[in-house]
Amino acid sequence: MTAGLPLLVTRPDPGGAATVERARALGLDARPMPLFEAHALPWTAPDPADFDAMLVTSAQAVRLSGPELVRLAALPVHAVGAATAQAAEAAGLTVAAAGDSDAQHLLGAMASQGIGSILWLCGRDRSAFDARGARLVAIPCYAVDPVPPPREWAGLIAAPAVLLAHSARGAARIADLAGAARKHLKLVAISAKAAAAAGGGWAEIAVAGRPNDAAMLAEAHALCHKGDK
Incomplete structure (x- = not known):
């Protein structure tokens, strides 16, 4: 199976780096995109x-x-x-x-x-x-x-991708930075509260069954490969 859609990991390091490592171990095309420090x-x-x-x-x-x-x-x-x-x-x-x-x-x-x-x-x-x-x-x-998005951010959200929101605050910032691009972006939220903070207009939103990386990455894996043959 291919890596599917890019997975944008927005949480700050060192947690963000750990999430990227876990995601890549699952075969996902994970990109570190920290929006906070x-x-x-x-x-x-x-x-x-x-x-x-x-x-x-x-x-x-x-x-x-x-x-x-x-x-x-x-x-x-x-x-x-x-x-x-x-x-x-x-x-x-x-x-x-x-x-x-x-x-x-x-x-x-x-x-x-x-x-x-x-x-x-x-x-x-x-x-x-x-x-x-x-x-x-x-x-x-x-x-x-908050820190400025990495320079690759604009190019990555211009096309379909999956983003991880590890907090309500993070979800709100992702939504603000994504703007109208939400219509072709998918979001995985750590909780219902984070999903609510992200607002509407997304191509798809999934809420992790438990508030941890493993549950979030399970949802991300499904979204990254949704529609794959």
Whole structure:
């Protein structure tokens, strides 16, 4: 089978590079097209004695946290996704749980365990969650900001292609940059929220069955080869 339509991976590195590698291993014509770049923010770690656990929703939070992270090493980490859990372990943290769904599900599980005070190591731009009665303190340690599209972007979206949207914010930016080209472009969204942020006018939109790379790439594989004989 040929590689099919090009697959445009828009998430920032290092996650974007990992997605491209996984996609190419599946035989897809994956192109790195990062539309955002992550960078560290200054922050000060609070007293870990004030918290029962730490919530980490992105591996970027661990990678870009800097030397302050060591002050929180005593807190058990509840991580969203295997990649985040692996980054936390590599940084010397103790992972108590790795949720395979989203942050809201993980917070629900933490509440059911009686965890009352949670430090959330997060990005500057983040979603709101229901802490289910727990005290949830957000500490932004990184930011993800838009960057100009790579020079190949205009040429690639001028023809049919499949794009990956790993967040609602990313989906909205993809939609804005795609403009009228949406009519011949297909989009794979990590969640229903991301699909809604992308708006209408696409040739096709697919929502991943689970919020992870494997599920997104399964949908992408189908869209890239749709119509192949």
